[in-house]
Amino acid sequence: MIRCQGLTKVFGSGPAATEALELSGRGVGRTEIQERTGVTLAVHDVSFDVRPGELFVVMGLSGSGKSTLVRLLNRLIEPSGGTIEIDGRALGGLDDAELRELRNRRMSMVFQHFALLPHRTVRQNAEYGLQIRGGAEADRREKGEWALEQVGLADRAEALPGELSGGMQQRVGLARALASDTDVLLMDEPYSALDPLIRRDMQALLLRLQRELNKTVVFITHDLNEAMLLGDRILLLKDGRLVQVGTGPEILAAPADDYVADFVADVDRTRVLTAADVIHQPRLTAHLDDNPADLLRRLGEAESTAAYVLDDEGRVLGVVHDDWLALAQATRTREITRESLTDDYLTTGADRPLIDILQQVGRHPVPLAVVDDERKLLGVVPRAAVLAALATPSRS
Ligand SMILES: Nc1ncnc2c1ncn2[C@@H]1O[C@H](COP(=O)(O)OP(=O)(O)OP(=O)(O)O)[C@@H](O)[C@H]1O
Ligand SMILES: [Mg+2]
Known part of the structure; x- marks a missing residue:
């Protein structure tokens, strides 16, 4: 829509202005330019x-x-x-x-x-x-x-x-x-x-x-x-x-x-950064037709105790926990049943500022779910990711 290239404005004219531009091109600061030439370099070489x-x-x-x-x-x-x-x-x-x-x-x-x-x-x-x-x-x-x-x-x-x-x-x-x-x-x-x-x-x-x-x-x-x-x-x-x-x-x-x-x-980083800035791939998600014994093993490998269960569209149906999976394994249940799912989780939109989600992060066995308008799982927000984002980066 708008494109600026090398935009420059010197208040002043004639040889002094030319000299000012030349000095600025060599990286001389505005105050020194003002002192040496008497003109103000208001904007120099701005492109966007x-x-x-x-x-x-x-x-x-x-x-x-x-x-x-x-x-x-x-x-x-x-x-x-x-x-x-x-x-x-x-x-x-x-x-x-x-x-x-x-x-x-x-x-x-x-x-x-x-x-x-x-x-x-x-x-x-x-x-x-x-x-x-x-x-x-x-x-x-x-x-x-x-x-x-x-x-x-x-x-x-x-x-x-x-x-x-x-x-x-x-x-x-x-x-x-x-x-x-x-x-x-x-x-x-x-x-x-x-x-x-x-x-x-x-x-x-x-x-x-x-x-x-x-x-x-x-x-x-x-x-x-x-x-x-x-x-x-x-x-x-x-x-x-x-x-x-x-x-x-x-x-x-x-x-x-x-x-x-x-x-x-x-x-205030909590107001600037949003869920989208701290979103992660979930370590593991499950579907209703997953084999409970299989899923229990994968949960163990991921060092988690629960996982989001999604439908074929990727929408969140609920959360399945390892204790139910262990029971299902013992009773040779072949699939995850809807009744076994809990609503022991919280969701947020991707554009929510961290200030709104801080209270929700880390309170459940599954990390906070970031979902779209149709409740499709976009990713999760692990507690560690939020804490890392809030820490001021060290000066290089
Ligand atoms: N008409 C002018 N003639 C000479 N110098 C000017 C003129 N207009 C601005 N300047 C100088 O150019 C520089 C940039 O001024 P500008 O007004 O663009 O700054 P600004 O970022 O808008 O500041 P503020 O936050 O105070 O509004 C300043 O050093 C100012 O004194
Ligand atoms: Mg101004």
Whole structure:
């Protein structure tokens, strides 16, 4: 959807800018470049792709170049070097009309400080993007109303922004972006000014909307926990340079350098990692037509006392225990009966965060089962895998 290659922005021009780029190419840091040339290297040689429908987070400390990066993406500013493609079209090659079209119909922005028009109602603010485009009033109305419903503000349509809380105002900003019905949302620290509780609501709202509406979102934040919570993938910027791109769990498992390692040390892993990150192949599974004596022997070899019994589709039917198998062997029972199965196990979905499953891990003779919507067994979560994942990796 979006492809950036070697994206660079120097604030400054002439020989000083050229010198700054040259210094940066040799690995000289931003502060020294600033001292020697007097120009700011805001973004240097940043390359990444954003996939359609992805929630892509750009994370970095203040001054790391995040806002510069989003401004480059919708060409509010021109790059000093590198290229940006949107859907395979070079952004640099667009003429004014095409650029307007891009900003009106392909990308919308949501800002930290809401950028609402204070003397217009919530409804008018939500419709504002469409109004600029010059759409028909009925259509505007319909889309505005739909967008306000999406963000839970349909009943405040006639209020003025000043009458709303910060969180609600940010919802209006989001509604405006949704009403414009663009594929891409660019969000520059939209939640930084909000209280923690409101912020959590807004994060949940964004995750839900992004899933339902399948938007491509570039979300800027300086909060790593927020980045980890929201991002399908995260790009870490430091002093204008890309330090690492990856999923939250990837970055936690293998920080690119000491800087990232320091950064992620404080992240609450139990909220970032999910069952999918600690899933294992079960050592052993059984079927109803398995021979009990046979299965008992395999259980012994696997040093287990119980096993999941699956149907032909791989769905979990229950758990068979070694004591029943021993009895079945003694009485020469040929098959495992349904009545012999216990429900002495727990299941979880693959996307559950560890915080939700910690209490369930290791409480049964069989490890926690990870199942899909049809209860098919995807794998299991052994207790040791969870403990290992929660331990901070040692610095290399
Ligand atoms: N228009 C400008 N002219 C000169 N320097 C600029 C300009 N805009 C940004 N900068 C500088 O570029 C660097 C990156 O700024 P940018 O605003 O992109 O950072 P940021 O990551 O968004 O920071 P914050 O978290 O504070 O919003 C900073 O050193 C900043 O001072
Ligand atoms: Mg910024």
